[in-house]
Amino acid sequence: MRNSFLIILIAAFAWFMYDIFSEYQTQEQLNKTAAYYNSNEPSEAGAANVVTAIVVTYRGLDTLGEVTVLFLATLIIGFILKNKAEKIIDSKYKTSEILETGAKVLVPGSLILGVYIFINGHLTPGGGFQGGAVIGSAIVLLLLADPNKIVSHKLMNFIESTSGFFYVVIGILGLIIAGGFLDNRIFPLGKLGSLISAGAIPLIYSFIGLKVGAEISGIVNNINETELTDKL
Amino acid sequence: MTITIDKIALFLGIVLMLIGLYGAFSLKSIIRIILSLSIFDTGINVLIVSLGYLKGRTAPIIDGDKVTVENIFNVAIDPVPQALVLTAIVIGFGVTALMLVYALKLYQSKKTLDINQFSDLKW
Structure with a gap:
């Protein structure tokens, strides 16, 4: 009974999607919004990557909201997993030699790769969120190799709150100096395609990268500590 | 139904959505349900990105070689779905x-x- 209902539901959904799929035609020309962004972005925002300019400048307020959602998720996770202050060191969580050595080699490299990705967010496919995720994965590897390792909550919270604060400060500076909230023209736009260009976009994306990296590390750290205290 | 090269991503997105939906309704373990919802989410993302694709065009990044300031209008795809x-x-x-x-x-x-063990809110 339950299974046949499920199959009917899936079939109905598949039929609905098939209708969309068979009718869909790939467009030949850009629509008006995309044409505006593609043709005006290089002179208005000055970033080589159009997607970055849309995310950070044209839809900057949207991105601020997005960062806030991620912050709220971290906050709620920290609230649900209220940890005891001290961390219990237990030698039975010994991991393999290969993982430990591999982590020693790979963690610094991953951190630098993450920083590279978010600094070059306005030139290459990448940016603050992607770089932050790479930094978070470096912390995951660190904690997988040695679950007893202490990653400071205070440091993570400090990085997260200061970068969030400066993100909003840059936005308000745009309101005072340039044309509006989060306008990137508070600095000169510079030469298209060079590292220091596109006004405030690299700076904003670096703050977003640090913030996202700290948030992901904080979530992983919280879960890891709960696991350790729970099992004992 | 013919799957042309420009509709592969659309097809893949729909398939991922169907897999995720089936998993979320049929599996019993909570971790597996979460994984299924994650797959469903990925399917929707692939579908939205594929809607911005235009035949024979490339990513909207000005590299000065294939895509330049002058011809970005004609060689780059729609950047809005990606954002x-x-x-x-x-x-x-x-x-x-x-x-x-x-x-x-x-x-x-x-x-x-x-x-099935979490039936506290059932009546």
């Missing part, structure tokens, strides 16, 4: 992290992850 999907991925990450933490809490309370 929107970036938002969607981050929100999806936050939701998945929250669901996993709730699963951890549920496991702590009953020492099981079978969804």
Whole structure:
């Protein structure tokens, strides 16, 4: 009974999607919004990557909201997993030699790769969120190799709150100096395609990268500590 | 039904959505349900990105070689769906992290992850 209902539901959904799929035609020309962004972005925002300019400048307020959602998720996770202050060191969580050595080699490299990705967010496919995720994965590897390792909550919270604060400060500076909230023209736009260009976009994306990296590390750290205290 | 090269991503997105939907309704373990919802989420993201594709065009990044300031209008695809999907991925990450933490809490309370054991709100 339950299974046949499920199959009917899936079939109905598949039929609905098939209708969309068979009718869909790939467009030949850009629509008006995309044409505006593609043709005006290089002179208005000055970033080589159009997607970055849309995310950070044209839809900057949207991105601020997005960062806030991620912050709220971290906050709620920290609230649900209220940890005891001290961390219990237990030698039975010994991991393999290969993982430990591999982590020693790979963690610094991953951190630098993450920083590279978010600094070059306005030139290459990448940016603050992607770089932050790479930094978070470096912390995951660190904690997988040695679950007893202490990653400071205070440091993570400090990085997260200061970068969030400066993100909003840059936005308000745009309101005072340039044309509006989060306008990137508070600095000169510079030469298209060079590292220091596109006004405030690299700076904003670096703050977003640090913030996202700290948030992901904080979530992983919280879960890891709960696991350790729970099992004992 | 013919799957042309420009509709592969659309097809893949729909297939991922169907797999995720089936898994979310049929599986019993909470972790597997969360994974299924994550697959469903990925399917939607792939579908939205594929809607911005234009035949024979490339990514909207000015590299001075294939895409330049002059011809970006004619060789680059629609950047808006990509920017929107970036938002969607981050929100999806936050939701998945929250669901996993709730699963951890549920496991702590009953020492099981079978969804049938959590019938407290059923009547």
